Amino acid sequence: MLRTLYQYIAPQTLAWLIVALPLAGATINGFYSLVASRFHKHASHSFTSLIGCGLPVLSFVISLLIFVTLIGFSAGQDPTMITGPLFQWVVTGNLTIDLGLKFDQLSLVMVLIVTGVGSLIHIYSMGYMGHDEGYARYFSYLNLFLFFMLLLVLGDSLVLLFVGWEGVGLCSYLLIGFWFEDPTKAAAGKKAFIVNRIGDAGFLLGMFFIYATLSSHNLPPTEHQYNFFNFEVIKHHSAYLMPVATPICLLLFLGACGKSAQIPLYVWLPDAMAGPTPVSALIHAATMVTAGIYMIARLNFLYVLSPTAMQVVAWIGAITAIFAATIGLTQTDIKKVLAYSTISQLGYMFLALGVGAFSAAIFHLMTHAFFKALLFLGAGSVIHAMGGEQDIRNFGGLKEKMPITAWTFVIGAAAISGIFPFAGFFSKDAILWHTFHGGHISLWLIGFVGAGLTAFYMFRLVGMTFFGQPQMGRGEWQKVHESPPSMGFVLLFLGVLSVIGGWVGIPEAFGGGDHFHHWLSGVFGKMVVHEGMEEGHAAEIILTVVSLLWSLHFAILASVIYAQRREWPTKMAEKFQFLYKLIFNKYWIDELYDFIIVRPLVTLSEKVFWGVIDAKVIDQYGVHGAGRLMIFWNRCVTAVQTGVVQQYLLFFVIGVVLILWGFVF
Amino acid sequence: MMEPIFFYGFGGLAVVTALLMVTRVNPIASAVWLVVCFFAFAALFITLEAHFIGVIQVLLYAGAIMVLFIFVIMLLNIGAEELKARTMQFSGLLGGLVTIYLIVLITLGLLKNPVRFFEPLTEGYGYVAPVGRLLFTKYLVPFELTSVLLLVAIVGSVVMGKRKL
Amino acid sequence: MMITLTHYLILAAVLFCIGVFGVVVRRNILIIFMSIELMLSAVNLVFLSFSRYLGTQDGHVWVFMVLTVAAAEAAVGLGIIVALFRNKQTIYVDEVKELKG
Numbered sequence: 001m002l003r004t005l006y007q008y009i010a011p012q013t014l015a016w017l018i019v020a021l022p023l024a025g026a027t028i029n030g031f032y033s034l035v036a037s038r039f040h041k042h043a044s045h046s047f048t049s050l051i052g053c054g055l056p057v058l059s060f061v062i063s064l065l066i067f068v069t070l071i072g073f074s075a076g077q078d079p080t081m082i083t084g085p086l087f088q089w090v091v092t093g094n095l096t097i098d099l100g101l102k103f104d105q106l107s108l109v110m111v112l113i114v115t116g117v118g119s120l121i122h123i124y125s126m127g128y129m130g131h132d133e134g135y136a137r138y139f140s141y142l143n144l145f146l147f148f149m150l151l152l153v154l155g156d157s158l159v160l161l162f163v164g165w166e167g168v169g170l171c172s173y174l175l176i177g178f179w180f181e182d183p184t185k186a187a188a189g190k191k192a193f194i195v196n197r198i199g200d201a202g203f204l205l206g207m208f209f210i211y212a213t214l215s216s217h218n219l220p221p222t223e224h225q226y227n228f229f230n231f232e233v234i235k236h237h238s239a240y241l242m243p244v245a246t247p248i249c250l251l252l253f254l255g256a257c258g259k260s261a262q263i264p265l266y267v268w269l270p271d272a273m274a275g276p277t278p279v280s281a282l283i284h285a286a287t288m289v290t291a292g293i294y295m296i297a298r299l300n301f302l303y304v305l306s307p308t309a310m311q312v313v314a315w316i317g318a319i320t321a322i323f324a325a326t327i328g329l330t331q332t333d334i335k336k337v338l339a340y341s342t343i344s345q346l347g348y349m350f351l352a353l354g355v356g357a358f359s360a361a362i363f364h365l366m367t368h369a370f371f372k373a374l375l376f377l378g379a380g381s382v383i384h385a386m387g388g389e390q391d392i393r394n395f396g397g398l399k400e401k402m403p404i405t406a407w408t409f410v411i412g413a414a415a416i417s418g419i420f421p422f423a424g425f426f427s428k429d430a431i432l433w434h435t436f437h438g439g440h441i442s443l444w445l446i447g448f449v450g451a452g453l454t455a456f457y458m459f460r461l462v463g464m465t466f467f468g469q470p471q472m473g474r475g476e477w478q479k480v481h482e483s484p485p486s487m488g489f490v491l492l493f494l495g496v497l498s499v500i501g502g503w504v505g506i507p508e509a510f511g512g513g514d515h516f517h518h519w520l521s522g523v524f525g526k527m528v529v530h531e532g533m534e535e536g537h538a539a540e541i542i543l544t545v546v547s548l549l550w551s552l553h554f555a556i557l558a559s560v561i562y563a564q565r566r567e568w569p570t571k572m573a574e575k576f577q578f579l580y581k582l583i584f585n586k587y588w589i590d591e592l593y594d595f596i597i598v599r600p601l602v603t604l605s606e607k608v609f610w611g612v613i614d615a616k617v618i619d620q621y622g623v624h625g626a627g628r629l630m631i632f633w634n635r636c637v638t639a640v641q642t643g644v645v646q647q648y649l650l651f652f653v654i655g656v657v658l659i660l661w662g663f664v665f
Numbered sequence: 666m667m668e669p670i671f672f673y674g675f676g677g678l679a680v681v682t683a684l685l686m687v688t689r690v691n692p693i694a695s696a697v698w699l700v701v702c703f704f705a706f707a708a709l710f711i712t713l714e715a716h717f718i719g720v721i722q723v724l725l726y727a728g729a730i731m732v733l734f735i736f737v738i739m740l741l742n743i744g745a746e747e748l749k750a751r752t753m754q755f756s757g758l759l760g761g762l763v764t765i766y767l768i769v770l771i772t773l774g775l776l777k778n779p780v781r782f783f784e785p786l787t788e789g790y791g792y793v794a795p796v797g798r799l800l801f802t803k804y805l806v807p808f809e810l811t812s813v814l815l816l817v818a819i820v821g822s823v824v825m826g827k828r829k830l
Numbered sequence: 831m832m833i834t835l836t837h838y839l840i841l842a843a844v845l846f847c848i849g850v851f852g853v854v855v856r857r858n859i860l861i862i863f864m865s866i867e868l869m870l871s872a873v874n875l876v877f878l879s880f881s882r883y884l885g886t887q888d889g890h891v892w893v894f895m896v897l898t899v900a901a902a903e904a905a906v907g908l909g910i911i912v913a914l915f916r917n918k919q920t921i922y923v924d925e926v927k928e929l930k931g
Contacts, residue, residue, distance in 0.1 A: 641929070641930060642927070642930060643928065643929040643930025644923060644924050644927060645923060645929065646855075646857075646862075646924070649853060650759060650760055650763070650854045653760075653763050653854060654763055657763060657766055657770065660767070663774060664770055664773055664774040664777070669832075669833050672837060672838075676837075676841045679845060680845060680848070683848040684848055686852070686865075686868065687848055687849075687851055687852040687855075687856065687865060689861075692858055692860045692861055695860075695861050695864055696860075699864050699868065702871075703871065706871050709838075709841075710874075710878055713838070713879060714882060715881070715882070715890055715893070717890065718874070718890050718893050718894065718897075722874075725897050725901060726867070726871070726900070729901065730900065734860065734863070734864065734904070734908070737860070737908045737911060737912060738860060740912065741911075741912070741915050760855040761855065763854070764847045764848070764850055764851040764854070765847075767847050767850065771840070771843040772840050775836055775839050775840055775843070778836070780834050780835075780836050781835040781836065782832060783832075783833075783882055783883055784883075784885055786882075786885060790885075790887065795887055796887055796890045796894070799887055799888065799890070799891050800891055800894065803891075804888075808891075808895075811895055811898040814898065814902050815901070815902055817902070818902030818905045819905065821905070821906045822905040822906050822909040824909075825906065825909030825913050826912065826913075
């Protein structure tokens, strides 16, 4: 069937459709919502849904086609494909930027995650956003996000990656502030945007650094001679980057810190929960925040050149992982808990990247996309049922009323806690094992403790939300209902994925094929991934069992405490009041940033930049000065314009005299 | 030879009458002095062997155009009580200076070139027949275009003359 | 003493400049107009002098054209003056200042 299809359409052409379809959807829905609001009509939900969900699904189908094609047709070879440059974007004397898409093992995984999970969340949104005024606008943004995300993962050059990077940042801003009538939500969108800009400045500097370094060498003249941002070209000439690899990698990592919410730039992600819950699931859990991990994995050849940068990445990741996990212990907003758990899980991925286990990071990225999307969508389902209530202290016992949500949520929680045989078990243990095996014992210890905390706060969430006694009023309890089928179906589907998603990477120690790692070895190289793995099987099994028991005992502990003995935590909090307050207030990091950076900047801007430079200097001397100068000149010129034609003639004659003077003398 | 006498005589007359025209208070006086000036011009033209043009000058300028001027002056009935100071105070002085300077400059410029003498002419130069032949052969198109110009002028003056458009 | 081209040209220049003087200096629009006619005639004189010098009669034709233009100009210009007087009750140009900026 594929051969028949490809008789008419080349796979390269089809590849562009993956990116183009969501863009088309965004454009159509965007115009549609504009036109509808112009004529004060309600946008048709069925049309919007058809476009908004149909095109991403189609995009997913095409991604699957390409996937099947690449593994089917080129047996034995690397399943890679590079579409020819669609057009040359920038052509200058010493810089060329082509637009092309790159399909390899890494981007295929990412594309399947993005389009697959993305499509599911689109379908879920049909139910979740069904009553919203801005239905068409919402789908337009969501499709636009998908377009930029696909551009990010498929782009064959750093510039294209950056375009997608900024684009997803824009969509994130638009969607966090989707309900912009509420000032706090609009402010959350702004915060996300501004914090990301700080990271992007680092990213840009890193790109410039690469360009400056490569262009200062005389590269051998080929057709790609000036294509400095192309991944292939960078990889090919990475030897030139060897001396400056550390600054480049650290600058790029700053960008990743912003996008993927790592210390010190994580503060925007908890606030980003102001957006609609499917958005939190898609953008702030499953896809966009993983862009930093993807970027580092994509540039793995650069990062392995700099052990220092790798160390930094690993440490930042590990510290973020445990830091966010501790905050997650005390949060009471269901989405905030999930947000901190996302930060924590992203920290694990960076830990994996930092210790050189790139494929483990991508593996965790994939399973995380499944179970975190599931958890967020489950939380969305709960919020939907509770009419917007997000405080878990007011939940309880919801499994009676909404069994599908409850049990899929439990699956998700088990997956994130790393409990056998759910998806997270394999990916998290891959990370911890690689950390341990690489000799980073202290990092492993942090990760190990963090894994226990993860299990604890996740099952605290489960216990407080779905088990125990209902904590709400009787009337509210009556109104709680299971979500519509479009949402339930997605939850079930993601639940299944959260169970089986990890099975593609069962390590060899457990008799599995470790297919995921082999699959990605084409990108990351065999050296990094399989550094003497064979002799450590026994140690790996022991370690895994230990961490499984560790997580399991925390999970059971938490669910028992929070489902049945709710007074215990309160007593504990009273006993360790300082510690509790510290964690409950998120270590006062937001306040610290506010005090150190935001307030001085605002004060400086208001007092100096606005009060003195803008109001006094620019307005007084610049703007008004220019005006006054013009008025002065105007007076001079109007004095000449008497309106008496004869005087004009006189000037004319004087001019003639002057010209004649030139002729005669 | 009579030519210097004619030149200085009529040239001087033209300059003097032109100056009188420019300086008279009453427009009627100016118009009459201009008529005299145009007669002097016609004489100068004839001295330059341009007989046809000299005649046309008298007929058209002195005869037609100046009559039109005097007619308009009469029509507007600018009496003595409406007479005001002849010139503007400041620009009168400046204009005079500039004019004198212009004359000096042009004269100096002309004198820098070598003096060019007139050559003897062919028989019939400047008569009606050769000029008319040129008009109807070499310069036929411009000549016809002047008729269009005159038509436009007629329409224009009619439009101007109407009280309400 | 021979009368040369230069004599005629200087004479024409002097007459022309008297016309310029009238245009620039006088307030009465009718006299300004007459000064313009004087300037046109001075130019005619230059045309004819050069025709005489070159021995051709093309200059005569052009003088003829200038006369036509002068006639047309007089017709339209006087029409304008009449219209101006009708609307402003003045023929003094310094009292017409619509162009003042």
